[in-house]
Amino acid sequence: MxxxxxxxxxxxxxxxxxxxxxxxxxxxxxxxxxxxxxxxxxxxxxxxxxxxxxxxxxxxxxxxxxxxxxxxxxxxxxxxxxxxxxxxxxxxxxxxxxxxxxxxxxxxxxxxxxxxxxxxxxxxxxxxxxxxxxxxxxxxxxxxxxxxxxxxxxxxxxxxxxxxxFDAAPPTPDFRATPFASPTATVEEVEGLYAHLEAVALASGFLNPAQPGRLMPKLRRLFARARPERDEINILRGLLAATQQPTGHGRKR
Amino acid sequence: MxxxxxxxxxxxxxxxxxxxxxxxxxxxxxxxxxxxxxxxxxxxxxxxxxxxxxxxxxxxxxxxxxxxxxxxxxxxxxxxxxxxxxxxxxxxxxxxxxxxxxxxxxxxxxxxxxxxxxxxxxxxxxxxxxxxxxxxxxxxxxxxxxxxxxxxxxxxxxxxxxxxxFDAAPPTPDFRATPFASPTATVEEVEGLYAHLEAVALASGFLNPAQPGRLMPKLRRLFARARPERDEINILRGLLAATQQPTGHGRKR
The missing domain is CATH 3.40.1280.10 (SPOUT methyltransferase, trefoil knot domain)
Known part of the structure; x- marks a missing residue:
C-alpha cells in the first residue's frame, strides 16, 4: 500500500x-x-x-x-x-x-x-x-x-x-535543482582557480614567495568545503582577471 | 554540555x-x-x-x-x-x-x-x-x-x-511506574493462572477433555502477550475461584 x-x-x-x-x-x-x-x-x-x-x-x-x-x-x-x-x-x-x-x-x-x-x-x-x-x-x-x-x-x-x-524521507520539491545552478566544477577547473588565485596573490605582492605561509592551503580548504560550481569558478576567475588589467581598481600600482 | x-x-x-x-x-x-x-x-x-x-x-x-x-x-x-x-x-x-x-x-x-x-x-x-x-x-x-x-x-x-x-529519547514522566502497577508476575504465577483456568473450564463443561481443541494454547497466547502483573493474576484467580463457589453466579448448575 x-x-x-x-x-x-x-x-x-x-x-x-x-x-x-x-x-x-x-x-x-x-x-x-x-x-x-x-x-x-x-x-x-x-x-x-x-x-x-x-x-x-x-x-x-x-x-x-x-x-x-x-x-x-x-x-x-x-x-x-x-x-x-x-x-x-x-x-x-x-x-x-x-x-x-x-x-x-x-x-x-x-x-x-x-x-x-x-x-x-x-x-x-x-x-x-x-x-x-x-x-x-x-x-x-x-x-x-x-x-x-x-x-x-x-x-x-x-x-x-x-x-x-515515507521512511523519514517524504518527497519534497527538488530544492537543489534550481535554474540558477550549474554543474559542479571538475578538479581541473578548481585547480585552474587555485593557480589563478596564486598568480594574483604573487603579482599583487600579497603573497611573498619567500614566506608563503599557509595561504594557498587555507584557500584550498575553503573552496574544497564550498564544492564550487562551474559558473562560480568562472565568476571568480573573471574577477581575478579584472584585477590583472592595467585599469583594474583592485590592482596594486 | x-x-x-x-x-x-x-x-x-x-x-x-x-x-x-x-x-x-x-x-x-x-x-x-x-x-x-x-x-x-x-x-x-x-x-x-x-x-x-x-x-x-x-x-x-x-x-x-x-x-x-x-x-x-x-x-x-x-x-x-x-x-x-x-x-x-x-x-x-x-x-x-x-x-x-x-x-x-x-x-x-x-x-x-x-x-x-x-x-x-x-x-x-x-x-x-x-x-x-x-x-x-x-x-x-x-x-x-x-x-x-x-x-x-x-x-x-x-x-x-x-x-x-536528547538522542531521540527526551525524559518524560515515568508513565509506567504508576501507583496502580504491581510487579510483573513470575512464570510460576502465570502457570498457576493457566492451571486454574483449565480446571474451571473442565469443571464447567466448557472444555471437553476428549476434544480439548486449542483452547489452552489460545489462552496462553493471549496472556503471554499481555505480560500480566501479579495483582492482575490475583484478580483473575479470585474471579475464577468465585465461579467455583456453590453460590457463584457463573457456575454451571
Missing part, C-alpha cells in the same frame, strides 16, 4: 474541543501531512467561523468532519486507537514515544483503520476515554512546561506519521 | 510576523521544547494582547523577546542561521531536511549561538533574508498543501531539536 493511502486510513479524533479555532488548526495540520479524516466528539461549537478561519486552505477537511456523541461512536471500525496522554495515569495502556508509535500506527494502518485520540484543551482525555484506546503516546515536551496547544500536538503527531510513512 | 543548555543557545527569529497570535503560539511551542530565546524582526504588532493569550504559560518568553529592525540585527552573535523555506528558490543555501538539520544545529550549538529563521505568514522569507542564512530547511509537508501555520512550523522544528538534543 502506498504511503499516502496508509495516511488516509488514520483518523484524528478530537474529544470535546472547547475552542473552534483549534479544530481549524488541527484540520490544517492534518492536511499538510496528508491526513484528512477528522472526527469530533461533542465539540462545544461546530461548525464555526473561527474554525474555518484557522483552517485556511483545509476547510474541505472541516466540511467532511464527522461529529459524534461519544468516543466509542467515533472509534467505530477502528482496529487501533492511540490516545495522546500528557500526564501520568493510574490506568490506561502503557505510554509510548511518538516516533515509535508512529511506526506502529503505519503497520496497523496496512491492516485497517487507526485513530489518534486527543482530549479537551484544559482537562485532556477522561479516564474512560483513555480506556477506550489500546495504546497511548506522549509528546516529549519539557517536563516543567509540557502543555502543547492542541493544534500543535496534532501537527507533531501527523508529521511523525508522514515521516514514518 | 547538557541538552537543556544546548537548546538554550538556539534562538527563534520571526521575520515580519503579521498575526500577534502566531507570536504567542511560537513562544508556547518553544517553551514546551525547552527553547526560550525569541527574536522578532519588525513585527506588525508587539506586544499585543492576542500574543499573550495564545502564549498561555509562556508569557515569560514573550516578555524576554527582543525586537529588531532587520534580520542582520537579529542574527548578531550567531554562528549558524537556518532559514525555514517552504518553496523553491533560485538562490540561497541548499535546503536540507528537518531531522538532519536539527542534528547539525545541536552540534553547532555546542560551539556557539544558532538561529532558526522563519518568514512572514503570507510571503515567507525574502531572498535577502534567506541569503543572510548559511543553511535552509524544509518541512516535508504534502506538496499539494504545504502551508503550515507559523506556530505549527515552530513547534515541529523545536520538537526535532529537542529530540536531537
Amino acid at each position: 502506498n504511503p499516502e493511502d496508509l495516511l488516509s486510513r488514520i483518523r484524528v479524533v478530537l474529544c470535546r474541543p472547547s475552542h473552534p479555532g483549534n479544530i481549524g488548526a488541527a484540520a490544517r495540520a492534518m492536511k499538510t501531512m496528508g491526513l484528512s479524516d477528522l472526527h469530533l466528539v461533542a465539540p462545544r461549537s461546530f461548525p464555526d467561523a473561527e474554525a474555518d478561519a484557522r483552517a485556511t486552505g483545509a476547510v474541505d477537511v472541516l466540511q467532511a468532519a464527522k461529529v459524534h456523541a461519544d468516543l466509542p461512536a467515533a472509534l467505530a471500525g477502528v482496529r487501533l486507537a492511540i490516545a495522546l496522554s500528557a500526564r501520568r495515569r493510574d490506568l490506561g495502556p502503557p505510554v509510548g514515544d511518538v516516533r515509535a508509535m508512529a511506526a506502529q500506527a503505519l503497520v496497523e494502518a496496512a491492516a485497517g483503520e487507526v485513530a489518534l485520540v486527543f482530549g479537551n484543551e484544559t482537562v485532556g482525555l477522561s479516564n474512560d476515554e483513555v480506556l477506550c484506546c489500546q495504546a497511548a503516546v506522549s509528546i516529549p515536551a519539557k517536563p516543567e512546561f509540557s502543555s502543547l496547544n492542541l493544534g500543535a500536538a496534532v501537527q507533531i503527531l501527523c508529521y511523525e506519521l508522514r515521516m514514518a510513512a | 547538557n541538552p537543556e543548555d544546548l537548546l538554550s543557545r538556539i534562538r527563534v527569529v520571526l521575520c515580519r510576523p503579521s498575526h500577534p497570535g502566531n507570536i504567542g503560539a511560537a513562544a508556547r511551542a518553544m517553551k514546551t521544547m525547552g527553547l526560550s530565546d525569541l527574536h522578532l524582526v519588525a513585527p506588525r504588532s508587539f506586544p499585543d494582547a492576542e500574543a499573550d493569550a495564545r502564549a498561555t504559560g509562556a508569557v515569560d518568553v514573550l516578555q524576554a523577546a527582543k525586537v529588531h529592525a532587520d534580520l542582520p540585527a537579529a542574527l548578531a552573535g550567531v554562528r549558524l542561521a537556518i532559514a525555514l523555506s517552504a518553496r523553491r528558490r533560485d538562490l540561497g543555501p541548499p535546503v536540507g531536511d528537518v531531522r538532519a538539520m536539527a542534528a547539525q544545529a545541536l552540534v553547532e550549538a555546542a560551539a556557539g549561538e544558532v538561529a532558526l529563521v522563519f518568514g512572514n505568514e503570507t510571503v515567507g522569507l525574502s531572498n535577502d533574508e534567506v541569503l543572510c542564512c548559511q543553511a535552509a530547511v524544509s518541512i516535508p509537508a504534502k506538496p499539494e498543501f504545504s502551508s503550515l501555520n507559523l506556530g505549527a512550523a515552530v513547534q515541529i522544528l523545536c520538537y526535532e531539536l529537542r529530540m536531537a538534543a
Whole structure:
C-alpha cells in the first residue's frame, strides 16, 4: 500500500474541543501531512467561523468532519486507537514515544483503520476515554512546561506519521535543482582557480614567495568545503582577471 | 554540555510576523521544547494582547523577546542561521531536511549561538533574508498543501531539536511506574493462572477433555502477550475461584 493511502486510513479524533479555532488548526495540520479524516466528539461549537478561519486552505477537511456523541461512536471500525496522554495515569495502556508509535500506527494502518485520540484543551482525555484506546503516546515536551496547544500536538503527531510513512524521507520539491545552478566544477577547473588565485596573490605582492605561509592551503580548504560550481569558478576567475588589467581598481600600482 | 543548555543557545527569529497570535503560539511551542530565546524582526504588532493569550504559560518568553529592525540585527552573535523555506528558490543555501538539520544545529550549538529563521505568514522569507542564512530547511509537508501555520512550523522544528538534543529519547514522566502497577508476575504465577483456568473450564463443561481443541494454547497466547502483573493474576484467580463457589453466579448448575 502506498504511503499516502496508509495516511488516509488514520483518523484524528478530537474529544470535546472547547475552542473552534483549534479544530481549524488541527484540520490544517492534518492536511499538510496528508491526513484528512477528522472526527469530533461533542465539540462545544461546530461548525464555526473561527474554525474555518484557522483552517485556511483545509476547510474541505472541516466540511467532511464527522461529529459524534461519544468516543466509542467515533472509534467505530477502528482496529487501533492511540490516545495522546500528557500526564501520568493510574490506568490506561502503557505510554509510548511518538516516533515509535508512529511506526506502529503505519503497520496497523496496512491492516485497517487507526485513530489518534486527543482530549479537551484544559482537562485532556477522561479516564474512560483513555480506556477506550489500546495504546497511548506522549509528546516529549519539557517536563516543567509540557502543555502543547492542541493544534500543535496534532501537527507533531501527523508529521511523525508522514515521516514514518515515507521512511523519514517524504518527497519534497527538488530544492537543489534550481535554474540558477550549474554543474559542479571538475578538479581541473578548481585547480585552474587555485593557480589563478596564486598568480594574483604573487603579482599583487600579497603573497611573498619567500614566506608563503599557509595561504594557498587555507584557500584550498575553503573552496574544497564550498564544492564550487562551474559558473562560480568562472565568476571568480573573471574577477581575478579584472584585477590583472592595467585599469583594474583592485590592482596594486 | 547538557541538552537543556544546548537548546538554550538556539534562538527563534520571526521575520515580519503579521498575526500577534502566531507570536504567542511560537513562544508556547518553544517553551514546551525547552527553547526560550525569541527574536522578532519588525513585527506588525508587539506586544499585543492576542500574543499573550495564545502564549498561555509562556508569557515569560514573550516578555524576554527582543525586537529588531532587520534580520542582520537579529542574527548578531550567531554562528549558524537556518532559514525555514517552504518553496523553491533560485538562490540561497541548499535546503536540507528537518531531522538532519536539527542534528547539525545541536552540534553547532555546542560551539556557539544558532538561529532558526522563519518568514512572514503570507510571503515567507525574502531572498535577502534567506541569503543572510548559511543553511535552509524544509518541512516535508504534502506538496499539494504545504502551508503550515507559523506556530505549527515552530513547534515541529523545536520538537526535532529537542529530540536531537536528547538522542531521540527526551525524559518524560515515568508513565509506567504508576501507583496502580504491581510487579510483573513470575512464570510460576502465570502457570498457576493457566492451571486454574483449565480446571474451571473442565469443571464447567466448557472444555471437553476428549476434544480439548486449542483452547489452552489460545489462552496462553493471549496472556503471554499481555505480560500480566501479579495483582492482575490475583484478580483473575479470585474471579475464577468465585465461579467455583456453590453460590457463584457463573457456575454451571
